[in-house]
Amino acid sequence: MKNWKTFEKELLKNPKVRKEYERLQPEYAVISAMIQARIKKGLTQKELANKMGTKQSVISRLESGTGNPSVAFLKKFASALDSNLQIKFT
DSSP: OHHHHHHHHHTTHHHHHHHHHHHHHHHHHHHHHHHHHHHHOOOOOHHHHHTTTTTHHHHHHHHHHHHOOOOHHHHHHHHHHTOOOOOOOO
């Protein structure tokens, strides 16, 4: 059985897959940062949702990539984690 990194490397050899992967990279970066921040604070999705005054299903949708958070939501997310929101262009 292949591990994810090996499988990913093989997939990215295909130019069409690579182009789509690169197009979606910013979304994946936001999702990954959100999940890592929540886990670092030791919170479940439900606990975070309660702190934000929303539902666990909202957090789940965002973490699965089917939601599109606004800047206001991200600020609320950061506040619930006692963190600061930083957006950078490089």
